[in-house]
Amino acid sequence: METNTNTTLQTVITPEELLAQWQGHRNLTRRVIEAFTEKDLFNFSIGGMRPFSEMVVELLAIAAPGIKEIVTGKTAAFNEDINHENKKAKLLELWDKTTEDINTYWAQIKPEQFHDTIKSFGEYEGTVWSSIFYFIDNEIHHRGQAYVYLRALNIEPPFFYER
């Protein structure tokens, strides 16, 4: 085991590392969206669940608006009314826009803010850190479901460990 040379870094994870972790996951999710045909992305489902496109809309409705709330302190209702025109290219465009928005807002989160209490979308109480972890965990959860959709469609999903 190699000892960390920066002995002052007695922290589990830095804000920059958490951002990179999230964007790494989002990069993988982007490739999962790409792996679907347009038809299956918007139509295929198992066991009465939503097609993956609708889960992607949920993730888009959470990510940038969720971080924006944390930075501005201005609460907005959760809004999944996102115009994607039933097109994969449009969903990917919205995904990339969200990537930039997250980076922009993230740079404005203050380090001392992560333990503040907030109510995301005026509904979900937690700390800033637990809310952000929820955003990420929820994405991993739904992407895992998309892996089953892809396997059922006989499509090989991207490697989970490649971000």
Added chain:
Amino acid sequence: METNTNTTLQTVITPEELLAQWQGHRNLTRRVIEAFTEKDLFNFSIGGMRPFSEMVVELLAIAAPGIKEIVTGKTAAFNEDINHENKKAKLLELWDKTTEDINTYWAQIKPEQFHDTIKSFGEYEGTVWSSIFYFIDNEIHHRGQAYVYLRALNIEPPFFYER
């Protein structure tokens, strides 16, 4: 937004909070295991994937051994040869034993250790924090897949946000 009164806590997440986050996820995964009938737990699958029992074995093979390595610095090969006797009760017993083992080993991780470089199971290079995040994320990923199995079996899975 309520301001954090502990102004010295300028960290994203403490080791204690990360442990609680993981055990919260593990508590949910336990309820997902319980939701399956024994037969489906060990046999049901979609698209040529593993039954959920085999994913659970993977999670058991990662969790306590992974944390033990971090604490002891002694590497052991990844070993999924876990005797569960094809019984749900036995898997749950192993799950609960792992819960205790994680708590025991976790108490021995030093705060300055999270940015050390390690090679989990002699194979997977990363930092201590990124390895632990991988353990947790991988569990969320496979549990998300189990949700699809349950839905396909017409069984209502536990709420994702209840830990």
